[in-house]
Amino acid sequence: MAYRATYIDRDPVDYFIERDERGASRLDVADVVLRANQDPKEIFARMIRFATNSAWSHCALVLLLSNIKRGYNSAFLIESMTRGVRLADWRKTIVPYKQYTVGIERLSLDWYAETPYEQAMHSPRDPEDAHGALYLRQVRGIALDQVNSLYDHDAILELTLLYIQRIAKRHLPMVPLVAWLARLAATYFRHRGASKSLPGDLEQFICxxxxxxxxxxxxxxxxxxxxxxxxDRDAALHNLKHMDRVIFCGDPDGVIANYIRQVQLGKIDLADPVPESVLDLLKAATPADFNNSSNLQWVYVILRGKIWEIKEASDDYEPQSTDEGEVLDLLKPEHRGRLIELSTQPMNSGTHTNEGRYDDDQVSC
Known part of the structure; x- marks a missing residue:
């Protein structure tokens, strides 16, 4: 899929907090926000970009949209860090502009079948009440349920080893022992930490x-x-058939396809706990997976304090400027052979450039 990028001459903080002429937010609930931390001191972020051949080192989910009438003067994201899941202010996610490059993607829901109840619940007065809105709000709710999930060292080791397994299977296919050992170690740490049960339905994830x-x-x-x-049964069966449309991580072993098939055949009850093989696939999703997935649509990129709106273009489209070309380069499925460091480029002068620095006391994924 080809894209074109159009520059919007606005400050990124204000533009995404203010509403448009229809009264709608420019962000949507459950938008995926990718971020690259260009601080040279952030070694972990650099390692993630290098290991996944991607421009991106962290991702978050839009949780709450700004609404001054309701007292929300900013948008808020939910993100998973090494110490657990937390909420983040939109301003602190993108400032300082020189340090953070940000991309925004949105799930395409043209495949999603609404139930009669969902169709009846649409409000013509709500510009954000689009097709599939109740599903996206439930995505937000599931993420919010994980806020109390705190991670110990065993959980971090398990998740890290699942990452290593995925990377090894993809980039070291001739050395299967590496992936096998990572898998074995991840299973060990999962079982060792099984006694440290979490309340409710909390799981442990990174990023x-x-x-x-x-x-x-x-x-x-x-x-x-x-x-x-x-x-509602017809809509449910339709959505089950298309369940792979909400899978963004690579699945070379067909784990999700097999799960869907087993449910359709009645060999697995959808109400049963999700199999470990499926959970392991979901847990190991990386920022690069969201960048690479055709199930998500690019909508915006913020590069050095400049907003670029992303739209689909014809396959033969060529960027109209060097800046647009640099933005479109970020959207490519993979960035093999080089580690992107945008912080060496000149910084755009914006109203928020040198204020509100966000010094994490945790490591992002």
């Missing part, structure tokens, strides 16, 4: 795993409830 799990689990729950009602 992309939280987002990937939320999209999957929200759809699973909606399908499950739809199968209980005769009038």
């Amino acid at each position: 992309g795993g939280l987002i990937q799990y939320s999209f999957f689990e929200a759809l699973r729950i909606r399908i499950l409830k739809g199968l209980e009602e005769d009038e």
